[in-house]
Amino acid sequence: MNVNVTSTVKVPQERRAATLVMACLGVFVAYLPVTTVSASLPAIQRALGTSTSQLSWVSDAFVLPMAALILTAGVFGDVHGRKKVFQAGLAFSALGALIALCAQSVEVVWVGQAFAGLGAAALLPTTLALISHAVPDPRERGKFIGLWATALMSALAIGSLIAGLILEHFAWRWIYLLPIPVSLLAMAFAAKLLTDSRAPGTRRLDWPGQATAALTITALVYGIIEGGVTSFTDPKVMVALSTAAVGAVAFVIVERRSADPMLDLTLFRSPAFTATTLIAMISFLGLIGFFFALSLYFGIVQQLSTLEAAYRLVMVSMVPLLLGAPVGRLMHRVSPRLLIPGGLVISAAALLSLTSIGTDTSFGSLAWRLALLGFGLSFVITPMTATAVSSVPFHQAGMAAAGNNAFRQVGGALGPAVLGTLLTSRAIDALPDHLRDAGLTGATVRHVTAVADSGGLSAVGGLDLGADTPRVMAALSEAFVDGLRLCLIVSAVLALLAAAVGAALLRRQQHTTPRVTAQGTPAPVPHATTGAATPDVPAARP
Numbered sequence: 001m002n003v004n005v006t007s008t009v010k011v012p013q014e015r016r017a018a019t020l021v022m023a024c025l026g027v028f029v030a031y032l033p034v035t036t037v038s039a040s041l042p043a044i045q046r047a048l049g050t051s052t053s054q055l056s057w058v059s060d061a062f063v064l065p066m067a068a069l070i071l072t073a074g075v076f077g078d079v080h081g082r083k084k085v086f087q088a089g090l091a092f093s094a095l096g097a098l099i100a101l102c103a104q105s106v107e108v109v110w111v112g113q114a115f116a117g118l119g120a121a122a123l124l125p126t127t128l129a130l131i132s133h134a135v136p137d138p139r140e141r142g143k144f145i146g147l148w149a150t151a152l153m154s155a156l157a158i159g160s161l162i163a164g165l166i167l168e169h170f171a172w173r174w175i176y177l178l179p180i181p182v183s184l185l186a187m188a189f190a191a192k193l194l195t196d197s198r199a200p201g202t203r204r205l206d207w208p209g210q211a212t213a214a215l216t217i218t219a220l221v222y223g224i225i226e227g228g229v230t231s232f233t234d235p236k237v238m239v240a241l242s243t244a245a246v247g248a249v250a251f252v253i254v255e256r257r258s259a260d261p262m263l264d265l266t267l268f269r270s271p272a273f274t275a276t277t278l279i280a281m282i283s284f285l286g287l288i289g290f291f292f293a294l295s296l297y298f299g300i301v302q303q304l305s306t307l308e309a310a311y312r313l314v315m316v317s318m319v320p321l322l323l324g325a326p327v328g329r330l331m332h333r334v335s336p337r338l339l340i341p342g343g344l345v346i347s348a349a350a351l352l353s354l355t356s357i358g359t360d361t362s363f364g365s366l367a368w369r370l371a372l373l374g375f376g377l378s379f380v381i382t383p384m385t386a387t388a389v390s391s392v393p394f395h396q397a398g399m400a401a402a403g404n405n406a407f408r409q410v411g412g413a414l415g416p417a418v419l420g421t422l423l424t425s426r427a428i429d430a431l432p433d434h435l436r437d438a439g440l441t442g443a444t445v446r447h448v449t450a451v452a453d454s455g456g457l458s459a460v461g462g463l464d465l466g467a468d469t470p471r472v473m474a475a476l477s478e479a480f481v482d483g484l485r486l487c488l489i490v491s492a493v494l495a496l497l498a499a500a501v502g503a504a505l506l507r508r509q510q511h512t513t514p515r516v517t518a519q520g521t522p523a524p525v526p527h528a529t530t531g532a533a534t535p536d537v538p539a540a541r542p
Contacts, residue, residue, distance in 0.1 A: 018193035019134040020144055023127035024151035025186040026086060029093050029179055030120035030127075031152050033062055035159030035313075036175045037113070038292075039306050042299060043172040050106045058106065060225050060413070061113035066120045067409040068217040072210045074125035074402025075262050079205055082126045082133070083196035087187050089122030094183035101176040112176070119183075125402035132389055132401070133197040141386065146328015149382040150321055157317035164307030208254045209262035216247030217406070221413045228417035263403050264396065272336070272391035273400060275505035276384045277407045279498045283344060283380065284411035286494030289419030290351065291316075293487040296423075300461060301359050301477045315367050319374030320381060327382045336387045337506035343379030344499035350376055351492040355485045359477040387506070419487045427476075427483035428452045431460075434475035434482075444468055448475075 037044075038059060045055050077085040092115050100112030131148060135141040166174050223240030230237065255261040268274045291313070298309035331339065350373035357366065388404040431452055435445045444465065452460050460476050463469065 015193070015195045016134045018189075019130050019195065020147060022086070022186060022190050022194050023131050023144075023148055025182065026089065026123040026127040027148055028151045028155045029090060029183050029186065030123040031155035032159050032179055033097075033113070033116050033120075035156050036163040036178075037062065038295065039160045039163035039310060040167060040172050040175050043167050043306070044106070044109065047172055048106045048109070054106050056225065058109055058113060059416075060221075061110040062117040062120070063409065063413040064218060064221055065114050065117035066124075067221055067406060067413050068214045069118060069121040070124055070406045070409060071213050071262050071402045073122040074129070074399055075205060075210070076122075077126045077129055078198055078399065081196045081198045082129050083190065083194050085122050086126045086130065086194070087190055089119045089126065090183040090187045090190070091119070092116070092122065093119030094180050094187075095119075097176040097179040097183070101173050101180070103173065116179070124405045128385065128389055128401035128405075130194070130197065134195065141390065143325065143328040145386040145389070146325045146331075146382045149328070149385060150324030153317045153321040153324060153381070157314050157321055160310035160313050161307070164305070164310040167306045204260045206255075206258050206260050206262040209251065209258055212247050212251040212254055213262060213406075216244050216251055217410060219247060220244035221410065224414050224417040228421040262399075264399060267392050267396065267400060267403065270391045271505040272387050273404075275502050276340075276388040276391070277404055278501045278505075279340065279344070279380075279384055280388075280404055280408035281411035282494050282498040282501070283347075284408050285415045285418065286351075286491035286498075287347075287377070287415070288412040289415030290487060290491040292416035293419055293423050293484050297480065297484050300457065301480050312363060312366060312370065315370035316374040316377070319371055320378040323375070323378040324382055327378055328386070331383055331386060335506070336383045337503065339379045339383045340387070340506060341499040341502040343376045343383075344495045344502065346376030347373055347380070348376075348492040348495035348499070351488050351495065355488045357481070357484075359474075359481055419490060422490060423480075423483035423487050424457060425483075426486045427457055427479040430482040431475065431479040434478040435472065437478075438471040438475045440468060440471055440475070444472075448472055 041055055041058060044050065044058060050058075073085055073089070096112045096114070096116030096119060098112070099115060100109050103109045103112060127148065128145070131144050132141065135144050162178065163175050166172075219240045223237050223244060226234065226240065227237040232238075232241075252265070255263060255265050268277075295309065295313070298304045298312060304312075327339070350369055353369045353372070354366075357369075385401075385404065389400050392400040428449075432445055432449050435448055440448075448460055448463065448465075451463060457476065457480065460472070463472060465472055
């Protein structure tokens with residue numbers, strides 16, 4: 001029989017509450033740089049005089065170590081204790097923010113972002129594993145993971161608003177101030193209140209698996225990002241993508257032969273785990289790519305300030321923020337097979353409804369569409385995370401959380417590169433027709449098109465053509481909207497593909513109430529998954 005187990009150690013109620021608070025603070029710190037930095041990129045570019053390529057690596061320097069090392073961090077937590085890795089993640093996040101806060105060059109910002117990304121890689125899997133240890137009952141755990149997802153969405157929602165408010169009154173570097181005191185306070189409280197735990201037995205670090213996973217993810221993300229900036233026929237891009245392919249094969253071979261694999265490939269025998277992993281990667285590829293394109297639309301086309309753009313983007317994250325906890329409670333009444341695909345279909349409908357926007361679409365017209373997108377995501381984020389963790393043996397919760405987050409971050413890292421390339425290509429192709437529709441002559445059309453081909457859309461935005469400049473900018477905006485519509489269609493198709501995966505692979509999970517043994521500890525709970533019935537154990541106190 002396929003079974004899962006609950007912990008043989010009952011976590012006191014007050015410690016469960018402390019664990020939840022710490023986990024929510026941890027995921028808040030991990031995700032805060034995502035939107036604060038993204039919203040501040042134009043200000044960073046102006047202050048440091050960076051090129052477009054240099055600027056793209058401000059965000060990528062955070063994403064790359066997070067995606068590459070998240071699996072490794074999950075294993076370290078299982079072996080050495082999740083509390084220790086959690087505190088290390090907070091320390092790296094604070095250090096990265098401090099380095100970027102003091103930066104005088106873009107290269108130093110990259111270093112700070114890389115440390116913050118390392119911190120996020122440590123925090124994401126350990127926060128979920130800590131919750132799984134504190135709340136072993138999968139039915140009750142859904143409520144806690146709903147609150148965890150609410151904290152995640154809070155970081156995304158508040159981050160852009162924080163950046164907008166700071167940039168209205170202060171220099172860009174002050175966006176890095178908030179993570180420092182939050183991280184340090186969380187470390188202090190965690191040292192006293194958090195119960196440590198680790199995987200049972202004598203699990204060892206899987207160094208070959210960690211090396212091949214980091215190599216594969218780093219090469220893949222680097223190749224896609226650089227391919228979007230330059231060309232996918234560029235020799236260094238082709239080398240990177242080839243390295244990723246070889247590394248992926250090597251990772252599978254290593255993990256199949258390892259006695260203590262970093263990512264146990266038998267987890268994919270669980271249809272629910274396979275489904276949520278694929279859904280995480282596919283949906284985040286489309287959604288993060290869409291948010292990237294929409295941010296450019298607000299800046300390039302509508303010429304909005306950072307704060308004005310933040311008010312619009314917050315419409316997407318505010319609805320999941322409000323619905324995170326109720327959806328967590330709904331999960332043990334409604335099958336994930338209905339919730340997740342249903343939410344993805346609603347998200348796809350919202351994305352398709354946005355294809356009607358134009359260069360001067362009002363906030364009111366955008367607001368309900370963005371809120372509808374957030375409503376759909378509300379039924380995806382929490383159930384997807386909870387199902388991934390609950391669909392595997394209890395002692396592999398950290399591994400499952402790390403694996404799900406790793407694939408999610410890879411999709412999120414690839415999204416801006418893939419959809420950004422599609423947007424730019426479509427906009428440049430459409431630009432000559434829009435220039436002619438604006439009444440511009442052949443010589444001007446050829447000049448502007450040549451600038452777009454060589455320097456991209458941002459180079460066209462910086463042109464000064466005298467009396468023709470307003471018409472060129474109007475044509476550029478129309479061409480950009482054409483590219484945005486293509487991105488919306490692709491994002492919607494990806495959401496529908498993820499919904500199809502969920503409908504095909506997800507099944508209602510059967511849980512039973514834990515029995516209590518004569519010693520007062522919960523007995524193993526039958527659960528639809530694979531793996532041995534092995535309890536999680538608390539970490540020894542230092």
